[in-house]
Amino acid sequence: MKYLRMIGLVALFFAFVLPCMVRADVDTPDVLITGNPDFIVSGSTYGQHETEVMEMDKAVNNLIIGVDMEKAEKALVRCYARFRYAETGRWTSYLAFDGEYHFSAIDSVSACQLMFVIRDPERGKTAVRHFSVQGNYLEAKKMEYLMQKPAPFDVKAAWAKPTVVARATWGARAPKSSYTPHTPQRLIVHHSYLPNQASYKGAATIRGIQNYHMDDPKTSWADIGYHFLIGPDGVIYQGRPEGVVGAHCSPNTNSVGICVIGDYDADKDKLNPKIEESLLNVLSWLASTYKIDPKTNLYGHCDFAPKSCPGTVLYQKLPEYREKLLKNIGQ
Ligand SMILES: [Zn+2]
Numbered sequence: 363m364k365y366l367r368m369i370g371l372v373a374l375f376f377a378f379v380l381p382c383m384v385r386a387d388v389d390t391p392d393v394l395i396t397g398n399p400d401f402i403v404s405g406s407t408y409g410q411h412e413t414e415v416m417e418m419d420k421a422v423n424n425l426i427i428g429v430d431m432e433k434a435e436k437a438l439v440r441c442y443a444r445f446r447y448a449e450t451g452r453w454t455s456y457l458a459f460d461g462e463y464h465f466s467a468i469d470s471v472s473a474c475q476l477m478f479v480i481r482d483p484e485r486g487k488t489a490v491r492h493f494s495v496q497g498n499y500l501e502a503k504k505m506e507y508l509m510q511k512p513a514p515f516d517v518k519a520a521w522a523k524p525t526v527v528a529r530a531t532w533g534a535r536a537p538k539s540s541y542t543p544h545t546p547q548r549l550i551v552h553h554s555y556l557p558n559q560a561s562y563k564g565a566a567t568i569r570g571i572q573n574y575h576m577d578d579p580k581t582s583w584a585d586i587g588y589h590f591l592i593g594p595d596g597v598i599y600q601g602r603p604e605g606v607v608g609a610h611c612s613p614n615t616n617s618v619g620i621c622v623i624g625d626y627d628a629d630k631d632k633l634n635p636k637i638e639e640s641l642l643n644v645l646s647w648l649a650s651t652y653k654i655d656p657k658t659n660l661y662g663h664c665d666f667a668p669k670s671c672p673g674t675v676l677y678q679k680l681p682e683y684r685e686k687l688l689k690n691i692g693q
Pocket of ligand 1: 552
């Protein structure tokens, strides 16, 4: 009986719930730990809370930690994370962060611990409500390659920045915490999968993706994960600034994520000339500005994760795009 009920619920989920959800094709984590510490400091100038050691089912070498909090006006909250290496059992020291933390290493870790420190001269009420730890494993050889600084690409012609809809124009929420700066070295193309082209409603869709990335308890990220999003109408939206670490594909540090709204697996949404023109303009501008070699550093999400993103149709176009980019800015 229990079994039947479960099948019923699963069928219901796929029939009704899933199509309504925003998926925005985020990484499916190998490890997901969430917690609700409900650590509250009120009427006091200082408080400190340390979680227990959280063991992971699988050793991972890429992690994103997101923290949700309600801050009193003058309160300062520092978050700290430390990690235990799977092989040696050694712990890192506590590493400080603001509200979103990115960990990437060649060696895997199998446990982590978090600590929160609140200081408030005005003794207001500050609460750390929720955290999420998402971990992914990427083979050591790949991580070694990705953590090297690529040779600078000899750009022959600069490419003008295309028109990009600013965050204020699409009604972006402010990020929950400060960003981590990085230097763009890789361009990674995604599709949103859901929302697909039929459910695209301009700026409202971009706000929906941002809400999902910031509010879903599994992610709890500081902001929308991507740096750029492109609608089926060819409109380009600014996500996070490209000079800061995003949350779209491990390892996120040094990667710029560009998401094409739609589902580009076979026999689903169609690519159109407006989308392709905007995508090529964004990619050409990023590659020329940051001296990124399109031959070696233009990827699809599926080059890093066992999923079809950016969809088989869009992924098969990448070799053609590399050639076009080289024509635009290179040889
Ligand atoms: Zn993706």
